[in-house]
Amino acid sequence: MNDSLKKALDQVQAAEELKQKTKEYVFRKTTDYKRIKKARFRIFLPTAACMFLLFLGGYWLYFTPTAEISMDINPSIELSVNRFDRIISAKGWNDDGKELVSSIDVWNLEYSEAVNQILENEEVSALLSNDGILTVVVAGEDSDQAAQILSGVQSCTSGEKNAYCYSISPEETEVANDLGLSYGKYRAFLELQKLDPSITVEEIQNMPMREIWDLIQTLTGDENSVTDDTETGGGNEENHGNGQERGQKNRYGKGQE
Numbered sequence: 655m656n657d658s659l660k661k662a663l664d665q666v667q668a669a670e671e672l673k674q675k676t677k678e679y680v681f682r683k684t685t686d687y688k689r690i691k692k693a694r695f696r697i698f699l700p701t702a703a704c705m706f707l708l709f710l711g712g713y714w715l716y717f718t719p720t721a722e723i724s725m726d727i728n729p730s731i732e733l734s735v736n737r738f739d740r741i742i743s744a745k746g747w748n749d750d751g752k753e754l755v756s757s758i759d760v761w762n763l764e765y766s767e768a769v770n771q772i773l774e775n776e777e778v779s780a781l782l783s784n785d786g787i788l789t790v791v792v793a794g795e796d797s798d799q800a801a802q803i804l805s806g807v808q809s810c811t812s813g814e815k816n817a818y819c820y821s822i823s824p825e826e827t828e829v830a831n832d833l834g835l836s837y838g839k840y841r842a843f844l845e846l847q848k849l850d851p852s853i854t855v856e857e858i859q860n861m862p863m864r865e866i867w868d869l870i871q872t873l874t875g876d877e878n879s880v881t882d883d884t885e886t887g888g889g890n891e892e893n894h895g896n897g898q899e900r901g902q903k904n905r906y907g908k909g910q911e
Contacts, residue, residue, distance in 0.1 A: 721796065722793045723765060723803065724792075724793070725789070727863055730839065735799075739799075754777065766809070838863065842863065
């Protein structure tokens with residue numbers, strides 16, 4: 655009897671010891687797991703932060719414009735170019751320009767591809783075929799990139815007899831933006847103001863480049879007169895001097911013979 659009771663008590667004691675050891679084991683494992691999890695999180699956190707900063711930096715680099723290409727014929731549009739020579743935005747300066755922008759897809763194209771797509775647009779192509787004047791103006795803080803883009807757009811427009819390419823300074827772009835003029839029309843506006851100080855921005859904002867240049871020719875009496883791009887060192891020199899021979903009425907009541 656005593657032996658049976660002793661054995662039963664020993665079993666109860668053994669069970670209690672097993673429970674205690676099990677608790678200690680689970681506690682140690684749980685504590686170690688939490689410690690490991692925290693350690694892993696501490697390692698992952700700076701890595702994730704670095705990846706996030708790299709993402710933000712890459713996003714900023716890609717979507718920050720470093721140059722602009724302004725194209726004027728009657729639609730006036732502006733293409734923003736990033737440091738990788740890709741188009742990241744396009745906007746229209748006038749109603750025709752906005753309509754043109756809505757009909758093309760140049761986002762993320764290399765700038766020369768975008769310019770070629772615009773030149774091949776049905777409306778632009780028709781205007782050029784009908785003796786329209788196209789000016790392509792390049793502006794950018796990075797003079798090397800601006801010069802390279804200027805050379806590229808000159809190649810794109812080399813087959814157009816009435817296409818003129820040149821560059822302007824960042825200071826000129828600020829003034830043009832303040833006046834609400836595309837860069838090509840801003841340069842034409844400066845030329846007109848030399849000839850007639852009474853000319854206003856509003857008068858030329860929606861005028862096709864052909865009409866603006868005809869007005870310049872009327873005021874100078876020189877049918878070969880074009881905007882002077884020699885100051886900025888850009889331009890398709892072989893295209894200079896192409897004027898329109900048909901009559902063109904303007905506010906002075908004169909026509910181009």
